[in-house]
Amino acid sequence: MADILILTTGGTIDKLYFDALSEYQIGDSVVSRLLAVARAACDVRIVELMRKDSLELTDADRAAIAEAVRTAPEQRIVITHGTDTMTETAAALTGIPDKRIALLGALAPARFAESDAAFNLGMAFATVQVAPGPGVWIAMNGTVFPAGSVRKDRTSNSFVPV
Incomplete structure (x- = not known):
């Protein structure tokens, strides 16, 4: 069993842009590369669940994410997710016993030089370790x-308290 399970679901964090029209595709997850650059010492297991923009996630997708969390042997779980419906998925995970779960995304793809992805990943890692x-x-x-x-x-392109 790993110290931390990372579930990848897609979202901007893993987007690849191909042309001036901003056509994109969700590519291979960048999580392992971000962890290597950060010299993260935790034992992790990475599982790709899906490659979707969060606006395309369905209730069935959220049920699959919840099932992966529920059945995982790890108690600390980090989930990469698109930002548009992250709060909906967080709500679907609320109440799963004995798990520390942190969701993160990025407002710019991790492949961009000025992305918030690495910082958010670090915050999520810290959260599941010290919660x-x-x-x-x-x-x-x-x-x-x-x-x-x-x-x-969406106006400030940031997450704010309710």
């Missing part, structure tokens, strides 16, 4: 929000 007990959190914009107490503000 006082089971629960669900969102790690974005240098803040850790308990699930249900945050929303994405």
Whole structure:
């Protein structure tokens, strides 16, 4: 069993842009590369669940994410996710016993030089390691929000308390 399970679901963090029209595709996850660059010492297991923009996630997708969390042997779980519906997935995970879960995303793809992806990943890692007990959190914009107490503000392009 790993110290931390990372579930990847897609979202901007893993997007690849191909042309001036901003056509994109969700590519291979960059999580292992970000962890290598950070020299992360935790034992991790990475599982790709899906490659979807979060606006395309369905209730069935959220049920699959919840099932992966519920059945994982690890108690510390980090989930990469698109930012548009991250709060909905966090709500679907609330109440799963004995798990410390942190969701993170990026407002710019991790492959971009000025992305927030690495910082958010670090925040999520810290959250599942030091959280006082089971629960669900969102790690974005240098803040850790308990699930249900945050929303994405599209005007400021940031996460803010509810």
